[in-house]
Amino acid sequence: MIVARPSLSQAVVPRVALLLGVLSAVVLGHYVVTHPAALHLDVAITPVMGAAAVAALSLCILILRRTDFALALLVATVYLNLSHVLVRQGFPSLLQLTAVPLVLAALASRPPEEWVRLATRPLTWLLVAYTLVLLGSTTYARAPELADARVSETVKALLIYLMIVLFASSIRRVYLAAWTMLAAGTLLAGLGVLRIVGVRIPGVSDGLARFELAHIYGTLFEPRITGPLGDANFFAQILLVLVPVGLCLAWGARRPWQRLTGYASVAVLGAATVLTYSRGGALALGFVLVLALVAHGISWKRLAAGGTVLLVVWTVALPAEFTAR
Secondary structure (H helix, E strand, C coil), X not given: CCCCCCCHHHHHHHHHHHHHHHHHHHHHHHHHHHCCCCCCCCCCCCHHHHHHHHHHHHHHHHHHHCHHHHHHHHHHHHHCCHHHHHHHCCCCCHHHHHHHHHHHHHHHCCXXXXXXXXXXXXXXXXXXXXXXXXXXXXXXXXXHHHHHHHHHHHHHHHHHHHHHHHHCCCHHHHHHHHHHHHHHHHHHHHXXXXXXXXXXXXXXXXXXXXXXXXXXXXXXXXXXXXXXHCCHHHHHHHHHCHHHHHHHHHHCCCCHHHHHHHHHHHHHHHHHHXXXXXXXXXXXXXXXXXXHHHHHCCCHHHHHHHHHHHHHHHXXXXXXXXXXX
């Protein structure tokens, strides 16, 4: 019987990842001890914080052992803006706490030759070039602090891009990331709609379903959903990108419950977009729906008939304040 021997990359990568993990833990631990404010850890040591520390350690172990979980966690955390939400609530930044295990899990999920292939992609070079341009511009910036903060955010985004590309190494994982984004967006949209109708979930709505009392038209002021971003227009933008994703997932679903889930998510996303009272968001929503249906192969006759029915329902169901705006 011939036993297949593991390749060099399969044998070396886990050991390198373990070594890097130990070294990173030592360096990060020393840095946190000497700079406790860096990870927003300036909190009192209580039983609750102790339990949270144990949970964080368990989370890091799960990230290193389960690549699918690591991908879903990263996508959900970024889309929900969960790190900033937790920091506003007085907790440590989730992305900063899990950055090292996420990077190690991403590197360990692909062989070293895939790292080189990723580094040579045109998109990677364009993103790196953009980051370098921003870095160079800080030399001439009138407000260096703001420019440095922008560069820092761009570097984080670049690292997130690299990790997601490494994690999403198969069609199954791409679908996992897409469903995770749709679930996160539907959660934000649903919480926002509930907040507008007066339903508030303590400890959750204040972070993920914020709203602002803003000008609608004339002398009328109404609440506008801002989500975790704090801006109604930006919130409408992140909801809109999931509308074609939800439709594509529904159209390609094999099971009826998946198809129903996709359509229901799109409906909730559309309702939340309207309640942001973003005029640009409403126009973009209409264009996105039409383009998605055309791309799916819907005939112009069926599209016109369905659009007429939708327009009638839309006109009746839309809040009068939105129509006036």
